[in-house]
Amino acid sequence: MELHAVLMGRVPVGCVPMSVDEAKLRGRWEALVAEIEAHNRRYYIDASPIISDRAYDALFRELQELEDAHPALRSQESPTQRVGGLPVDALSKFTHPTPMLSLQNSYDEQDIRDFDERVKRQLDLSADHSVRYLVEPKLDGMAMELIYEGGVLAVGVTRGDGLVGENVTPNVRTIRNLPLRLVPDSTGEQVSSTAGSGSQASLFAPTPGPQTKASSAALPTRVAIRGEVVMPQDSFQKLNERRVSEGLEPYVNARNSTSGTVRNLDSRIAAAAPLRFYAHSAGVCEGRSFERHSDFLAFADAMGFQVPAGITACDGIDEVIAALAAIEDRRASYPYDIDGAVVKIDDHDLQARLGFVSRSPRWSMAYKYAAEQATTRLLAIDVQVGRTGVLTPVARLEPVFVGGVVVSNATLHNRDELERKDIRAGDLVVVQRAGDVIPQVVRPLVEKRTGTEVTFVFPDQCPECRAPVVEVEDEVALRCANEVDCPAQTRARVAHFASRKALDIEGLGVKLVAQLVEEGLVRSIADLYSLDGQRTALLALERMAETSVDNLLAGIEASRSAPIHRLLFGLGIRFVGETVAKRLCGHFGSWEALASATQEELEEAEEVGPIVADSLRTWFADERNQQLITAMSDGGVQFPDEARPEALPAHPFLGKSVVVTGTLSSMGRSEAKAAIEARGGKSPGSVSKKTDYLVAGENAGSKLEKARKLGLNVLSEDDFLQLLG
Numbered sequence: 168m169e170l171h172a173v174l175m176g177r178v179p180v181g182c183v184p185m186s187v188d189e190a191k192l193r194g195r196w197e198a199l200v201a202e203i204e205a206h207n208r209r210y211y212i213d214a215s216p217i218i219s220d221r222a223y224d225a226l227f228r229e230l231q232e233l234e235d236a237h238p239a240l241r242s243q244e245s246p247t248q249r250v251g252g253l254p255v256d257a258l259s260k261f262t263h264p265t266p267m268l269s270l271q272n273s274y275d276e277q278d279i280r281d282f283d284e285r286v287k288r289q290l291d292l293s294a295d296h297s298v299r300y301l302v303e304p305k306l307d308g309m310a311m312e313l314i315y316e317g318g319v320l321a322v323g324v325t326r327g328d329g330l331v332g333e334n335v336t337p338n339v340r341t342i343r344n345l346p347l348r349l350v351p352d353s354t355g356e357q358v359s360s361t362a363g364s365g366s367q368a369s370l371f372a373p374t375p376g377p378q379t380k381a382s383s384a385a386l387p388t389r390v391a392i393r394g395e396v397v398m399p400q401d402s403f404q405k406l407n408e409r410r411v412s413e414g415l416e417p418y419v420n421a422r423n424s425t426s427g428t429v430r431n432l433d434s435r436i437a438a439a440a441p442l443r444f445y446a447h448s449a450g451v452c453e454g455r456s457f458e459r460h461s462d463f464l465a466f467a468d469a470m471g472f473q474v475p476a477g478i479t480a481c482d483g484i485d486e487v488i489a490a491l492a493a494i495e496d497r498r499a500s501y502p503y504d505i506d507g508a509v510v511k512i513d514d515h516d517l518q519a520r521l522g523f524v525s526r527s528p529r530w531s532m533a534y535k536y537a538a539e540q541a542t543t544r545l546l547a548i549d550v551q552v553g554r555t556g557v558l559t560p561v562a563r564l565e566p567v568f569v570g571g572v573v574v575s576n577a578t579l580h581n582r583d584e585l586e587r588k589d590i591r592a593g594d595l596v597v598v599q600r601a602g603d604v605i606p607q608v609v610r611p612l613v614e615k616r617t618g619t620e621v622t623f624v625f626p627d628q629c630p631e632c633r634a635p636v637v638e639v640e641d642e643v644a645l646r647c648a649n650e651v652d653c654p655a656q657t658r659a660r661v662a663h664f665a666s667r668k669a670l671d672i673e674g675l676g677v678k679l680v681a682q683l684v685e686e687g688l689v690r691s692i693a694d695l696y697s698l699d700g701q702r703t704a705l706l707a708l709e710r711m712a713e714t715s716v717d718n719l720l721a722g723i724e725a726s727r728s729a730p731i732h733r734l735l736f737g738l739g740i741r742f743v744g745e746t747v748a749k750r751l752c753g754h755f756g757s758w759e760a761l762a763s764a765t766q767e768e769l770e771e772a773e774e775v776g777p778i779v780a781d782s783l784r785t786w787f788a789d790e791r792n793q794q795l796i797t798a799m800s801d802g803g804v805q806f807p808d809e810a811r812p813e814a815l816p817a818h819p820f821l822g823k824s825v826v827v828t829g830t831l832s833s834m835g836r837s838e839a840k841a842a843i844e845a846r847g848g849k850s851p852g853s854v855s856k857k858t859d860y861l862v863a864g865e866n867a868g869s870k871l872e873k874a875r876k877l878g879l880n881v882l883s884e885d886d887f888l889q890l891l892g
């Protein structure tokens with residue numbers, strides 16, 4: 168028997184004749200792995216290390232040397248694998264063994280009481296029955312599924328669309344506070360998870376201290392542990408400070424940088440990042456069952472996972488409401504962002520009896536805390552011109568710390584919003600930031616005005632090119648009418664064209680685009696394709712040298728043979744997002760077929776509704792756009808036929824009915840509908856049992872009431888924007 172096969176665990180060790188030396192080596196390896204992982208746990212989870220960094224490093228080095236000398240010993244579960252490996256070309260897709268669902272949201276006490284009543288009605292329990300719930304903090308991170316086979320971490324997969332995610336295993340292995348193999352922690356105290364006889368017992372201690380331990384009986388043969396990957400706020404701040412000092416753009420928030428890191432093709436980047444994993448639910452579980460969710464959490468804790476602090480067992484809804492408030496009170500003391508709490512029925516039988524509605528369990532409810540707010544001074548109001556010419560007022564703020572980040576700019580959305588809120592330059596304003604959403608100015612503190620504040624007059628000329636500003640029917644937005652050569656629009660269009668999801672042109676970032684436009688080297692996307700002849704002019708630009716010019720030109724050259732769906736998306740046609748572009752190109756197969764398609768033909772493509780089709784028709788009919796395509800083609804862009812439709816990321820709105828009601832502050836009704844259509848949904852005018860989501864803007868009335876009665880998924884504007892991505 169080969170030593171290699173034995174060491175890789177492919178053969179049961181007991182039946183293999185192993186030489187004394189081999190057994191010794193393997194024994195030492197096992198002992199080192201167990202010891203190092205135990206120290207990892209003490210350091211990263213319990214925050215009470217018992218050896219010095221130096222002693223730890225010595226153990227680690229010994230393990231590394233042992234594996235270097237006997238490579239057959241090295242396996243995926245070794246702590247040496249936490250340092251990352253060679254970069255990969257792309258992330259592969261992975262189908263979740265069971266779908267990862269989402270939670271219904273609630274926003275106030277009444278929603279929670281309604282939830283409890285619904286639960287009791289559906290379970291045929293009397294109104295005065297106390298259901299046992301768990302209340303957990305809701306971590307604002309990146310959802311992750313970790314699949315352990317035979318007790319060893321086999322796969323780490325992102326949530327994706329809930330059915331299929333991305334395989335990020337090498338990156339996940341670098342997360343220090345998760346076990347690479349499930350090892351029951353026998354040092355832990357055995358505490359019953361029902362401790363406290365139901366009166367708001369906190370199941371897991373908030374800080375290091377006695378943790379609940381489950382019996383370590385029966386390791387499941389295959390188990391999926393689900394939870395959130397987060398980056399603690401202090402680490403996030405430090406990371407951003409370092410980026411700024413290196414002349415890089417700071418990340419917008421901890422969640423974005425977490426997901427960027429977890430999805431990075433180079434796992435060494437993840438290894439260097441301060442990522443942490445917190446377990447909160449189970450997916451597939453074979454060879455072991457749990458009576459209650461609290462039993463599962465105790466099991467996860469005992470197996471070496473960290474669970475969020477502050478999980479509370481509650482008898483009845485009054486205790487739930489108190490627990491929700493308690494977590495909200497401690498919100499700021501959590502080391503990572505939390506955006507609410509999650510209420511779950513503890514008993515698995517009751518969960519199974521309740522089942523699911525659309526993509527959410529009936530036995531659980533997320534409770535979203537109000538966005539964090541802060542007060543600061545609004546220094547000035549600027550107007551930004553986007554790639555389609557839309558003018559967006561932006562508040563320049565005295566920097567203020569809110570919702571985990573320093574905010575110095577906030578969107579004011581549009582003129583209507585600005586006027587409705589009567590926000591003036593010089594005002595003290597309330598700023599809020601929730602989750603991933605762009606910071607917003609909530610209201611001015613009118614009572615603090617001194618009389619020196621200045622009402623903003625929306626310009627009737629474009630601040631960049633002085634062209635007239637026009638109102639478009641049925642849209643809230645105002646636009647700069649100069650589509651052709653407004654430098655702001657050109658900059659935004661070219662930057663979008665070069666961006667990662669479009670043509671992904673290496674070396675062509677926002678700053679370089681601005682220079683190219685400023686110097687008159689680029690007046691349209693097509694001009695990128697004549698830059699080959701402009702070496703001298705390029706070399707004369709700031710921060711450009713031979714190598715950077717070579718890189719830029721190589722990036723542009725590569726984009727000449729890019730697939731047409733990237734080109735279509737990159738052209739920035741209204742309502743044509745990444746998904747729609749892929750569908751269209753897959754459907755029509757060639758640029759010519761797409762460009763000459765009629766409105767009806769366009770609507771035949773999946774995910775294309777009348778608004779999207781009309782936008783495309785108008786774009787292709789415009790002579791200037793035809794000239795642009797000709798010029799690109801003259802510059803060597805190939806517009807190759809699309810052989811096969813790409814596998815598309817399914818969107819939660821795909822095939823769903825999404826009704827919009829009330830006033831949205833960020834877009835008009837028809838824009839919202841187009842955005843839904845663009846993601847493959849339908850947006851009818853009225854609510855029925857068939858409605859999948861109701862998007863409720865401000866002053867939503869009877870439709871919202873009806874949706875609540877029907878128990879439909881109700882989305883706030885923020886939720887909607889997040890889902891739109």
Ligand code: IVH
Nearest residue numbers: 268269270303304305306310447448509528
């Ligand atoms: S339980 C059926 N518990 O919030 C869904 N989720 O929309 C089971 N989340 O996708 C999820 N903290 O990624 C659960 N304590 C917690 C959570 C939590 C954060 C995330 C999760 C889920 C989303 C809900």
